[in-house]
Amino acid sequence: MGSPPHIAVIGGGSTGAGIARDLSMRGLDVTLVEQGNLTHGTTGRMHGLLHSGGRYAVSDRASARECIEENRVLREIATHCVEMTGGLFVKRPEDDEEYFQEKLRGCRTCGIPAEVVSGAEARAMEPHLAKDVEKAISVPDGAVDPFRLVVANAASAIEHGARIETHSTVRDVLIEEDEVIGLEVEHASGAGERVHGKEGGREEIRADYVVNATGAWAGRIGEMAGVDIEVRPSKGVMTIMNVRQVDTVINRCRPKGDADIVVPHETTAILGTTDEEVEDPEEYPEERWEVDMMIETLSELVPMLEDARTIRSFWGVRPLYEPPEVGSTDPTDITRDYFLLDHAERDDLEGMTSIVGGKFTTYRMMGEEISDHVCSQFGIDAECHTAEIPLPGSEDFTVLRDYMDEFGLRSPIGRRSVERLGSRADEVLNTSDPNPTVCTCEGVTRAEIQDAIAGSGSDLNAVRIRTRASMGNCQGGFCCHRLAGELHGEYDESTARAAWDGLLEERWKGQRHALWGEQLSQAALNYALQATTQNRDRDPADGDPVDFSAFDGGVGADGGSGTAGVATDGGPRDGD
Amino acid sequence: MAIESEVLVVGGGLAGLTSALAAAREGADVRLVSYKQSSLRHASGLVDLLGYTSDGEGPIVDPYAAMPGLPDDHPYRTVGVETVREAMALFDNVTDYRGDHTDANALVPTHGGTIKPTARYPAGAAAGLASDDRNVLLVGIESMTDFDAPQAAAHLEAAGVPFDVRGETIRFPGDLRADAKVTRYAKLLDANGEVAVRGRTRGARDALAERVNTVHGNEQRVGFPAVLGDQRTDAVRGALEDRIGTDVFEVPMGPPSLPGLRLEEALFEALEESGASVETGNPVVDFDAEGGEIETVYIEKNGALIPNRADQYVLATGGLVGKGIESDRDSVREPVFDCHVAHADDRYEWFDGDAFGDHPFAQFGVETDETLRPLAADGRVEFENLRAAGSVLGGYDFAAEKSGSGVSIATGYVAGNTAATEVR
Amino acid sequence: MSDTEPQTDFDPIEPNTGREFEPVDVFPATEEFDLRPGADSCFKCSACDTSCPVAEVDDDFPGPKFQGPEQWRLKRREGHEIDDSVMSCSNCMRCDDACPSGVPLSQMHNTARGEYVEEQMSKTSVEYWRNRVLSNYRTSAFLASKVPRLANVTMNFGPARWLMEKTMGVTAEREFPAFASTTFREWWAERGGADESRRRARAHRERRGLDRDADKRVAYFHGCYSNYNTTEVGKAMVRVYERYGYEVVAPEQKCSGTPMFANGMLADARRHAEVNVSSMADLVEQGYDAIASCTSCSMALRQEYPELFDIDGIETVAANTFESIEYLRIHEDLKADVREARVSGDLAREFAYHAPCHARNQGLERQSVELFGDLEGAGIEDVGDSCSGISGTYGWKEEKYETSMAIGEEMFDHMAAADGEVGMTECPTCAMQMEHGTGYEIRHPLELLEEALVENPRSEP
Structure with a gap:
């Protein structure tokens, strides 16, 4: 052979x-x-929905069937990437009853488990749902970390x-x-x-x-x-909330439209989305109205979104395709x-x-x-096993138990970390060295960062997507320099510094769409930390040589402050 | 009846404390009300005057010489260079800071490994100046992720410092948990608490010095992250200097920032000594005004509004960081007296596309007349008896210029002095 | 309501509508206390961590930023355990006072602690029962007050204390406080209760040239400690208020709940709160303001109740509750009166004053020092802004005793360095710690105020 x-x-x-x-x-x-x-x-720019197929149960039943089939497969082979949140298609008073019934029939026809729940039951599941939500269809939607x-x-x-x-x-x-x-x-x-x-x-x-x-x-x-x-690229905005207002995927039950879904994703909730055909998958406008529309329209389903904090927005481009002879004009009609x-x-x-x-x-x-x-x-007759063999990290999930005592981590940090690492948790977290938390927003420890660096090299954005470090409410404000410190050693200082800048810029890009209220204050604090305290905006290491001798060298003739050997009595500094 | 004073300062950060202090020293009956902890605890504890021009030129050697070249509406231009000097003299008088022997800026290494220009620095940072040509050992603590000593050392070298610098990472004696707070280290060193090292118990200062001695070569000075004590920082540093046999300094860091905390404490003490009254913990949420003057402000306590009345008021509530300036999707405002804050209607014009670009948001704040009275949109004085100081002022980017502390001190000084003069 | 007073434009019933400062406003009333949205306010500045007295002496405690907004943000609604370190929080609430962004820190801690105790702590553990006994101080005190002398002897009897430490984890290092032979309420009833107070208040009003029927009425929340132990504080409150023409009532009341919050016993606390709110709400409706002489009690009524419980009338009670001296400072010209006064005798001393953390949270940390600074015959010195470390029941737990004393060390040092050899504070458990650490006798500011204005009424009109 x-x-x-x-x-x-x-x-x-x-x-x-x-x-x-x-x-x-x-x-x-x-x-x-x-x-x-x-x-x-x-892939890195999607809302993280693991479809039950419910969204396509009326318009595209073939896709709906594929979705529910693959939904079941991924729950088995990618346990550590999937959170089975469940999903609701909620109906507001102004939404069409006929469509609601059609959605229900469609789900059942496609083999998607679907139940009707009353408005009160839906609110018992999700207390922040609007008071006037009439009823909902519950489906096995989930969240997946792409x-x-x-x-x-x-x-x-x-x-x-x-x-x-x-x-x-x-x-x-x-x-x-x-x-x-x-x-x-x-x-x-x-x-x-x-x-x-x-x-x-x-x-x-x-x-x-x-x-x-x-x-x-x-x-x-x-x-x-x-x-x-x-290919007919179509852009869609996604707005990330700082915390989860809902723990179930919330879909609006109406034919099609923008801003009709909230997906609980890890520590956050993601609002989506729009559907607008664009010329170029890399160059397209990212606009204020899209973000405002997410917040305003989805507040009809979850009113507290109106004043809740968003930490960034991002746009993804759907790789839509239809055979040229179909000729849909509206991208939402493309299969x-x-x-x-x-x-x-x-x-x-x-x-x-x-x-x-x-x-x-x-x-x-x-x-x-x-x-x-x-x-x-090539005439090769080899069977596909990707539906049966779990992905690395999802082989054995008993590790989720007892994670806390084993790794000496605080409960929610250990829990989150083990959820991310799955069956690799033991290999990664079992260390006898101090294992401080590097990203405190997302609860990412040094051991996990080091594991990610070993897997992805000196790109801190690659470390980020593996660990979620810098993806929380401070958007890297407090951990970019720490991550650079973690890189240093394995990589030299200039590489670490460049990666630090790269991560800062990447985090800034999405955060710009969330700059008001708390996130603007956060951005101002981050800026103060990085520019004022760390002088990273005018870092002499990146710029022209400095004439050190022109600056204050201290009081002593030798330039020293001459403080050695003073008071060692340990008394209080001041006589209060 | 209301709680009364002659001058009421709203805000307890560097600007508020300076203005209360200035007013009290002028003999006024002063009351300072502050909602929560100020941004002094986030900041490095270094006192910057002016490190870069508004165009980004720098680092500036002589900040006073550069001030006249700033734009007309810059707070330094409003108060004038000589007033800045007077204000700094007040600051020097009430603190134990260094750097007042020269007009030149100092270059101080901070925890990212960058050097930054500053005008005053705590005694604990004095031995760390980058213009000092003695060799440096930086010591990092293994579980303290904010300061990576080898990286910082390499970063300093990349900036071309005139000395050799090396970084070493040690484990802090006593097996503190990996997420121990900076205050835990400081307190342990303050108390020289007992720590167990390989079965032997000893004072934390000795044990730390001993660990450092195992990695220390012939460097003439040794830098630590800024955790060397809180109440007894001189004693902690002194003990380490004794046992290591070199000068010891702290590398400012934060948030959270112990040097900032110490500065805050020193200023509050000075204020209490000056006889001013202080209340913290509750916000000013409302006010009455009549004939263009503020009559009474209301402090909210769990739903009850407590009236406070004064002749003169100082607004020193901070900027976006200190929450003296607030925003929503459509607008930017000053929440206490609703003073005018100029801003673009479209929030997409509030920022620059680059993380370190020229951000309009960094300059959000109130505009004032030459006596620091906030101006309405039409250019009229908002209130005859209200002055603004510190980061609530617009027209300067403290982060880019490295001018935050200096503007707070200078404008706080002017606001406090003027208010005290008005009530005389 | 006190707004009928001629000399004031102060209207305590004015609701604080539309303000963003009240952290609870952002949470809709849900049964399960989802505080994750509270994490929206956090911008990681760590001011809370630098204010935490536990984190600076005990690195097993990860600090309020982790314990509050970070833990809540990382939490899923279901299936997530609360980190057991929440039990190391002493509930001093300094983090609330620190946070510039309005994160509901103590509410997060209290709720997490309640959840931990409810779902993760064994109900048969010694720790659970010890904490319940400690937090139900009122019950113990009620029993002890029936036989005060016996209780005073036996509670501090060596072998009994050894046994309590070994079996219950109550530290043997501390002395139980002495029980008064007559409780405040017994004294109050004997004195003639509210009727007698009205009579005296009217007499004082007439003497002060006020309307005999002026609407000056307060409901005294004396708390357990002034009732069972330091009854002189309660008596001082009554006499000082009557002197200013206020009629005092002492309505039915239970424990404020402070020790129960700190121990995660939210169901117990709620039962007591219901009684307190119901009796205070009725009086507030009638125009009374609620006055507490213990700063933790006023803290509970003002902040913890509305944050943790949904009880009818709770917001109104909270908005009309004041600490005893704070109230007089707002409504009377207290400062001038004290400036005119002079003390002699027992209280003509130098005092080393400690501001309790809960007083700090109400903005009262400088009140006593500023008030008594001008008092002739006595001196007062602030011993700094550290925490006493006892935090109610915290310092009584055997496993927390050392932490408690380590926190208190700074205060002890400063007390020793101060001129005075008598301590002063508003909080009864801080007083215990101050006495325990220095051996000083500890007095309440109301006692000094009584001495200045009632016993030596130089300024009496």
């Missing part, structure tokens, strides 16, 4: 990571390249021999005689660009087959390969289904398939289908 075929997967989102895991588990040789961090694209899920998929792929390259941008798709034979990739380098996998320079990655799993960016790869892929575009069939270009459309909840199913397709290209 010869060596297995080498497959290059482009895109480090949920789809790409899922494909890399699937193919490598089937014994293929896989290289995944991602231009940023894992989850850099759409970062953790993708990192676990990548980790599993690596365990099965895959190579994962982040901060590696595809510069060209290599084609010989109408067949894709590989990629030209540029790996980022320098202190400003973080190190993971291969550092610096261009590389030609030869591949027997290429999978384009770049979602909203698929058209760009298509261009390099000379094929036309009409959420996914499409496998075999460029051999479609464009007479051998050796490459693109996968477009689809949604996060069904990432594994998409991975399975495209892996089947890739295997069939």
